[in-house]
Amino acid sequence: LVVIDEVQRLPKLFPILRVLADRRTLRTRFLILGSDSPELMRNVSESLAGRTESFELTPFSSSEISVNAWDKLWLRGGFPLSFLAKTDHNSHIWLRNYIDTFLRLDMPFLGVNVSTEMMRRFWTMLAHYHGNIWNAAEPARSLGISETTVRRYLDILSGLYMVRQLRPWHENLGKRQVKAPKIYFRDSGVLHTMLGIQRRVDLHNHIKFGASWEGFVIEEILRRNAGADAYYWATHAGAELDLLLMYRGKRIGFEIKRTDAPTMTPSMRTAFTDLKLDKLYVVYPGKLKYRIAAHTKAVPFLEISEALKNTT
Numbered sequence: 001l002v003v004i005d006e007v008q009r010l011p012k013l014f015p016i017l018r019v020l021a022d023r024r025t026l027r028t029r030f031l032i033l034g035s036d037s038p039e040l041m042r043n044v045s046e047s048l049a050g051r052t053e054s055f056e057l058t059p060f061s062s063s064e065i066s067v068n069a070w071d072k073l074w075l076r077g078g079f080p081l082s083f084l085a086k087t088d089h090n091s092h093i094w095l096r097n098y099i100d101t102f103l104r105l106d107m108p109f110l111g112v113n114v115s116t117e118m119m120r121r122f123w124t125m126l127a128h129y130h131g132n133i134w135n136a137a138e139p140a141r142s143l144g145i146s147e148t149t150v151r152r153y154l155d156i157l158s159g160l161y162m163v164r165q166l167r168p169w170h171e172n173l174g175k176r177q178v179k180a181p182k183i184y185f186r187d188s189g190v191l192h193t194m195l196g197i198q199r200r201v202d203l204h205n206h207i208k209f210g211a212s213w214e215g216f217v218i219e220e221i222l223r224r225n226a227g228a229d230a231y232y233w234a235t236h237a238g239a240e241l242d243l244l245l246m247y248r249g250k251r252i253g254f255e256i257k258r259t260d261a262p263t264m265t266p267s268m269r270t271a272f273t274d275l276k277l278d279k280l281y282v283v284y285p286g287k288l289k290y291r292i293a294a295h296t297k298a299v300p301f302l303e304i305s306e307a308l309k310n311t312t
Contacts, residue, residue: 007034008110021051033057035110056161059083059187061223067302074216075200077189088199095193099123112156118143122153126163127194129183131211133234134165154183161186164219169231169244173274178234184215191215214256217283217301218243221254224305239270247308250278257284264293272296281307 007013017030032052059078062070076082076091079098085091103116103123112119125139134154136147143150157163165181185191191212197203203212221243222230228247234240243254253275255268262282272280272295280296283304290298299307 001029001031003031003033005033007032009034018051035106056226058223062220062302063224063305070302071200074188074213075192075197075203077187077192079187079189082189091189092193092198095189099190099193107156107160110160112160114153114156118145119153119156122150123157123162124194126154126157126183127185127191128208130185130191130208131214132183133178134180134183162190164222166218166230166232166243169233169275175239175274176236178236182232184218186219188212188216188219210258213258213285214242217256217304218254220301221245221283221304225308233271233275235270239267239274241268241271241275244275244277251275252308253277253280255280255282257282259284260286262292262298264296268296269293 004013017032020028021030060073060080060083061078062073065073065083073083075088076085077095079095082091082094082098085094103120107114107116107119122139122143125142129139136150136154140147140150154163154165158165162185164184164186166184167181168177168179170177170179185194191208192198192203195206195208197206203209206212222228225245225247228245230246231244232240232242233244241253242256245252245254253271255262255265262284268280268282271277278295281304282292282296282298283301284298285301286298287300288298289300289303289307292298297307
């Protein structure tokens with residue numbers, strides 16, 4: 001096994017790797033590490049088509065840390081030097097420097113031709129959309145640019161794994177359904193830094209407290225089910241479902257609640273019936289797993305993977 005890091009810095013390697021990968025007499029394999037960029041993926045697709053398998057390497061997830069440290073993971077995010085910092089303040093400083101370096105150096109290197117300050121303003125504004133349905137008109141007016149440009153900025157941050165656009169699910173239900181994506185920051189530490197949150201007390205008192213928890217849990221679920229088709233669902237009448245996962249041929253719904261004892265709501269009943277869910281899990285930060293209704297369970301955040309494994 002040959003490991004090559006920062007491969008995006010030497011694109012001339014790709015034609016050579018193609019020749020080496022095609023040798024029949026040797027079983028050498030190559031682990032290529034690097035930042036995903038349009039140029040990198042173009043080189044991979046042109047030179048190594050049919051010879052590669054790609055994996056997304058994420059920051060720490062809750063399955064990789066102590067079970068007692070998940071609240072620190074939520075506050076600081078999963079980047080190792082942020083999560084492992086001695087204090088929350090040190091973590092916040094590291095994240096601020098990371099964001100600044102990413103904007104000034106990494107994005108231009110990855111081929112993103114956007115003003116650093118304009119992207120900083122957009123990214124900061126986007127933090128206030130976390131957990132909300134996307135509408136390009138408002139940020140376009142605030143930044144004095146077109147909606148097309150705003151959508152391009154959003155696609156850039158999505159392509160660089162900073163933001164997730166959770167797609168809407170819609171089908172013929174005889175109801176007006178929302179068809180715009182919802183926006184989530186993929187790392188909670190980056191979100192909190194953009195919002196000026198440094199400490200747990202700041203997070204608990206912030207207006208984005210519930211949305212932050214929702215995005216953190218959704219990201220954890222999707223990391224553990226890479227490749228699964230994921231959506232949210234909402235109607236203009238107010239019914240909604242935080243996450244719809246197509247899992248092993250079944251429709252599994254998730255509601256994310258930051259309460260001590262979640263119960264069934266009219267919105268959840270509507271989602272269960274209209275979407276013909278096989279299971280509905282209400283994920284919350286407690287310790288007890290219990291049944292709320294038929295095919296509906298409250299599941300502690302740390303047990304969600306086990307619950308999915310038992311889904312038949």
